[in-house]
Amino acid sequence: xxxxxxxxxxxxxxxxxxxxxxxxxxxxxxxxxGGVGIEECGKxxxxxxxxxxxxxxxxxxxxxxxxxxxxxRKLRKDREFAWAVGKEVRIKGRVSEDAPVQVWEGTxxxxxxxxxxxxxxxxxxxxxxxxxxxxxKASFRF
Numbered sequence: 001x002x003x004x005x006x007x008x009x010x011x012x013x014x015x016x017x018x019x020x021x022x023x024x025x026x027x028x029x030x031x032x033x034g035g036v037g038i039e040e041c042g043k044x045x046x047x048x049x050x051x052x053x054x055x056x057x058x059x060x061x062x063x064x065x066x067x068x069x070x071x072x073r074k075l076r077k078d079r080e081f082a083w084a085v086g087k088e089v090r091i092k093g094r095v096s097e098d099a100p101v102q103v104w105e106g107t108x109x110x111x112x113x114x115x116x117x118x119x120x121x122x123x124x125x126x127x128x129x130x131x132x133x134x135x136x137k138a139s140f141r142f
Contacts, residue, residue: 001015001028001048001051004044004047004048004051005030005044008040008043008044009032010030010031010032010036010040010044011030011031011032012028012029012030013029013030013031013069013073013080014027014028014029014069014074014076015027015028015029016029017058017062023062023063024058024060024061024062024063025062025063025064025065026052026058026062026063026064026065027065027066027067028044028048028064028065028066028067029066029067029068029069029073030044030066030067030068031068031069035068036068041066041067041068042066044066045064045065045066048064048066049064052064071136071138072090072135072136072137072138073135073136074133074134074135075089075134075135075136076134078111078112081108081111081112081115081134082111084108084111084136085108085109085110085111086107086108086109087107087108087136087137088105088106088107088108088136088137088138088139089105089106089107089108089117089134089135089136089137090103090104090105090133090134090135090136090137091103091104091105091115091117091126091131091133091134092131092132092133092134093115093126093130093131093132093133093134094126094130094132095124095125095126095127095130096127096130097130099130101132104117104119104124104126105119105137106118106119106120106124109123111128112128113127113128114126114127114128115127115128115131115134
């Protein structure tokens, strides 16, 4: 899969293999600087579909979906957090092991060694191990 993406100057963000109801899905999330379009997703889907059919290593029948990670993309890796600095994010986690799980929304100021957010209540520091989920928060201005 990676050679296909490299030839197209695309980055693999994530792969999911999930069952929803009676159907299995292979979901491939791709990106590049400036974002990806439907044409790129279609080309990757075609080439990846042929590759998966040729090697036939997935035991179940499945639907292949190729898309961008979306406006509210998950943040997991350092480069994803680096990309999100200065942007609005939503963090679910705890500030210490004995603290309850909370959800914060605000501007990501820093991510290493701790997540630092500027929220409406002030600055919040969340240790990276305490982060359960982090996402870019989409904001639409009209």
